[in-house]
Amino acid sequence: MSETLAPPPTSGSTAVRAVGSLAPAAAQAAMPVPDAKRRMLHFHILRHDPQDPASIPHVDVFELEEALGMTLFIALNEIREKLDPTLAFDFVCRAGICGSCGMVINGRPDLACRTLTQDLPENITLAPLPTFELIADLSVNTGKWMRGMSERLETWVHSLGEQVDLRKLEERMDPDLADKIYELDRCIECGCCVAACGTARMREDFVGAVGLNKIARFALDPRDHRTDQDFYELVGNDDGVFGCMTLLGCHDVCPKQLPLQTQIAFLRRKMVKAGL
């Protein structure tokens, strides 16, 4: 479950708020660094609450002194703790596992918890992931989108007509194949690949790399009895694999470094073979 705070104030003006000394954030403390090395960071954060009819999208600027090993996750907590308790953003694990803290960082989608401020310039622009329903500020409802995609592509093992006896040990699987499936199963559904995809941005019905990766994963799994033609029914169209224009933003921003370029090409070849 991710944390989403109350909506921000609805003032349309750009406010600048600053904190000069670092105190440990509630969730994770940043280590202090010598004064000479400290930078003053300027966070330009897009604020909006679509639930509030009076809310006007605007940018708030927060100033914060950088600390050693500071991540955006730490910085955002610091801002919320010291400067604006109404700032809404999502996080759970702070370790790149839950996929909750995806946001657009200086134009590119990434996870806040995995992004070190030292890798960014002094001016940092943060915006919510596009494509997904905005909850408030940096918080988006990726879960709703992912569930819709998952139901549409039926992303679960289909044991067609087979009764599964949960008392029995699972059938053995070749370790190399298990590794390949596990590799694709590392997807955390953060939504970065969808936000980085020009096709998904233009065409809202496109299933995105996350959906195609899931189909590639189940196509590998011998426990899934679906044939290539069954998968073709799901992604053999312009909202599926044939809609992909190979822009590869997905591959380049994936925080888990999933081989999306390879998997989409694999799926395209497979689906063309099934469809011809």
Added chain:
Amino acid sequence: MHATKSLPVTGPAGPLAPLRRWPARLDLLQSATGLALGLFMWVHMFFVASILLGKDAMWTVARMFEGYFVFGTAQYWLVSLLVATVALLFVVHAALALRKFPANYRQYRTYRDHLKQMRHEDTTLWYWQVVTGFALFFLASVHLYIMMTRPDTIGPYGSADRVWSDTMWPLYLVLLFAVEFHGGVGLYRVALKWGWFEKGDPLATRRKLRRFKWALTAFFLVLGLATLAAYMKIGIEHAPYYGQPYVPAGVATEVSP
């Protein structure tokens, strides 16, 4: 507790209905026509650039396509047939590629904003591929129509007259940049789309392909510009004799059928 349960089951889809197969066919056809046109574009450039080796070389290439060395006379319909085939590929490719264009201003604006934000090379390259592809609808159509209807004018002097005296050089100059950029990016994207040349790290493969693509684009642009300059120079010199075909030494008459 009884541990056996039924999982959600979806029945097998069965054979695909004919209409369901079309997305696969169209996707393959888009890549296949793009690949054919891209490779043709490169080979075509070498033939056109034969003028850099001299008028006789270009004359020989032009006559070769007319079957002159097989039939003894120039069969212009052979050239028209070849151009018509290329034009057909071009129309099919354009029609299929149109499906990917932004369908309205909202989509166009969204993509523009996206590429500005992302500053991602492959995302930006696609935008320019669309822009150059759009330009080719008009530029390439003009060129193809002239080649199809006036194959008899293809030759060292005929082509040079067209470039200079018929004022086609501005169109050819823009066409050169558009076609080289569009074709180069297109061939690069086709390779990525189908996973060709991928060994090990896909990102490393992509970087190598991109470098190779830019090198080829630069090479063909230089070759194209030099070729265009050569035709312009010949065209300027030949302007007073506009319309007279080139006849190499040793060939007594014109090659008209």
